[in-house]
Each structure stands twice: as C-alpha cells, then as structure tokens.
Amino acid sequence: MMLPWALDVARERDIPLAVFWIQPATVLATYYHYFHGYGELIASHAADPAYEVTLPGLSRPLRIRDFPSFLVDTTGGEVGKVVNAVFCELFEFMDEQRRNVKVLVNTFDELEPAALAAMREHLDVFAVGPVVGSSAEARIHLFNHAGADKTRYMEWLGAQPERSVVYVSFGSIWTYSKQQMEEIADGLRRCGRPYLLVVRKDGRQEDVSRCLEDVVQERKGMVVEWCDQPEVLSHPSVGCFVTHCGWNSTLEAMALGVAVVAAPSMFDQPTNAMLIEEEWAAGVRGERNGEGIFSGPELARCVELVMGDGARAVEVRKKVESRKGMARDAMAPGGPAERNLRSFVMEVQSSDEARRKDTNTISPPP
Known part of the structure; x- marks a missing residue:
C-alpha cells in the first residue's frame, strides 16, 4: 500500500x-x-x-x-x-x-x-x-533468527502454569532506550509473574544489555532475541501480550485468543489500541508519560487488569475467546x-x- x-x-x-x-x-x-x-x-x-x-x-x-x-x-x-x-x-x-x-x-x-x-x-x-501463518514452515520473517533457541523457550513455556506468562514484544522495528528498558524491567518485577521478553540483538545497546542482565538474574522469566510469535501466542501458558500494537501483532493476538496490553507509539498503533480496548474489549491501553515512556507501574497496572481476578479481566478473557472463534471461522x-x-x-x-x-x-x- x-x-x-x-x-x-x-x-x-x-x-x-x-x-x-x-x-x-x-x-x-x-x-x-x-x-x-x-x-x-x-x-x-x-x-x-x-x-x-x-x-x-x-x-x-x-x-x-x-x-x-x-x-x-x-x-x-x-x-x-x-x-x-x-x-x-x-x-x-x-x-x-x-x-x-x-x-x-x-x-x-x-x-x-x-x-x-x-x-x-x-x-x-x-x-x-486475518492473514496469520498457520504453520512455521509457511511463514517468512523480517530478520535472521538462525541462532534462536526455539526449543529452550518453548520448553520453558511448557513448564509454566496455564495463562500465567506475560509475553512482551514491541515488534520488528522497535529498539529500547535505557530508560524504557529499565521501566519494563521494573514493571515485570511489580507484576510478579513469569514473563517472556523479546529484545532483538541489534536493539541491545550496552546500557540496555546491563539492564537485561539484572532482569535475567532474577530468574523469574526469560529474555530472548527472537521467537516464533504465533507459536508463542498459541501456547496455553501465555496469559497476556504486552505489545506496541502493530496490526500483525494485533491480529495474531485476536486470532489466537490472547488478551492485550497495548502500548502504542506511532503509525496505525493508536487506532489499533483504541479498537482493542473500546471496540472489542479484548485488552487495555497503557498510557505513556510526558516523555513517551511506558512506565513500570503503568505496565504492572495494565497486566493486572487483564490477568487478575477482577471483573474486567474476566470480561476480557470472554471477549478474546469470542474473537478467536470469529477469526477461526473467517480463516476456515x-x-x-x-x-x-x-x-x-x-x-x-x-x-x-x-x-x-x-x-x-x-x-x-x-
């Protein structure tokens, strides 16, 4: 287009x-x-x-x-x-x-x-x-992921309880500033839940890498350079998807029945986030601060809204299951x-x- x-x-x-x-x-x-x-x-x-x-x-x-x-x-x-x-x-x-x-x-x-x-x-x-790859063999990828240890992160996911993991990925283009990485790490600590965090190798500046080392040492989750996103979202242990809200990621979440924490930044992402929260009730939109940073407390608040035991979390889970059924019917x-x-x-x-x-x-x- x-x-x-x-x-x-x-x-x-x-x-x-x-x-x-x-x-x-x-x-x-x-x-x-x-x-x-x-x-x-x-x-x-x-x-x-x-x-x-x-x-x-x-x-x-x-x-x-x-x-x-x-x-x-x-x-x-x-x-x-x-x-x-x-x-x-x-x-x-x-x-x-x-x-x-x-x-x-x-x-x-x-x-x-x-x-x-x-x-x-x-x-x-x-x-x-929705144009969502149905098999790993049929999908192509924007970046070389030959060194990705798929077995390792899939086995780790398999050891986690159902709907317990916070999956965090901000797409194929996004790179993290040191401040943003620190806030994400803080938010994941506040959540107290297992997490799978994707940070590409080319997005790991030295100060970001040091921050990642601190996160990994806490042994609460896993940090990877790349993952097969549709396969991860299909895994029963994944409870929510913290995303920049690109349309591919949004559609994958809808088609695979995963609640969304939306942290939009640019392009079509603000519209997608609005649709997720207000049109489909399939997640929540996180607010960035005056510096454009998605803060740790805000991340934790949003994750709790969609993964907790409250009425909104229950409603979100119902909605994502409904959208998943619609998507399957559309792709059949x-x-x-x-x-x-x-x-x-x-x-x-x-x-x-x-x-x-x-x-x-x-x-x-x-």
Missing part, C-alpha cells in the same frame, strides 16, 4: 491495480476521509488529543489521540510529510481509476463490520484476513476470507476478459 512506483506502472500501462491494505479497515477509513473533506478539521485540532471527530460510517467517534500518528503530527517532521504525501497520491489514484482499483484488507467482516461496510460505499474492498477452508479472495480473483478475470474483448473489437488504423 506504500509503493508509489506501482501507481505509475498501472497508470502508464493502463492496467488494473490491487492494493493490499496491511492495516485495519478503520485506518483505511480514516485515511480515506482525511483526503476526502476531513483533513482540515483533523489538522486544525491535532494539538488536542481529546477532540472527537465523527467520520461517516464508523461505529464511534475517533479522538485525535486515536488517529494514525502521521495524520495528527504537529512536529512537522519530514517522515510524516513523506508518508502523508504517499497516501495522498494513492487515494488520488484510486479516485481517478476507481473501476481499475481493488483493495484487499487484512481484516475480517465480524471484526470490523462498520468500517468495511462504510468503505465498500467508496472502494471495491475485499476482506481477506471455504470461509469468508477464502470466499472473498475467490470473488476478487473472479472479478479480475472477468475484467481481463472484458478488456481483451474491447481490444479485439477496435478497428486497426488505416
């Missing part, structure tokens, strides 16, 4: 284009409406996190704090400008070539019914998710994801046949 050269190829060759939207349909809707009449309103209130914007078709208003970060960026940073320019070009292209553009969204109808219905009024949308052979993908293929074939027929009926030049 962010390859501008693909738009040029499609335009110059007059061929259809399919966009694989790797974020939720709700984010697709926010970008669509931002570039179709709501941009000025959103931008003019970007400094007010609590300001609510009602977008057509969505089930609830979005606060500014819930929008994708670059749409409400007040820093004027170059990355935000570039990303917004790319999306602006994409939506302009889709307006120009509506009949020639199809959008495959990595979500499923029961997860985001309102957003998908709203977008189908404007775009040719197909819900083909012959289920909604497969039917939608087959429908997409049939439409492409039909359009291609029509184009060929039109080409063959054109009279040759004299």
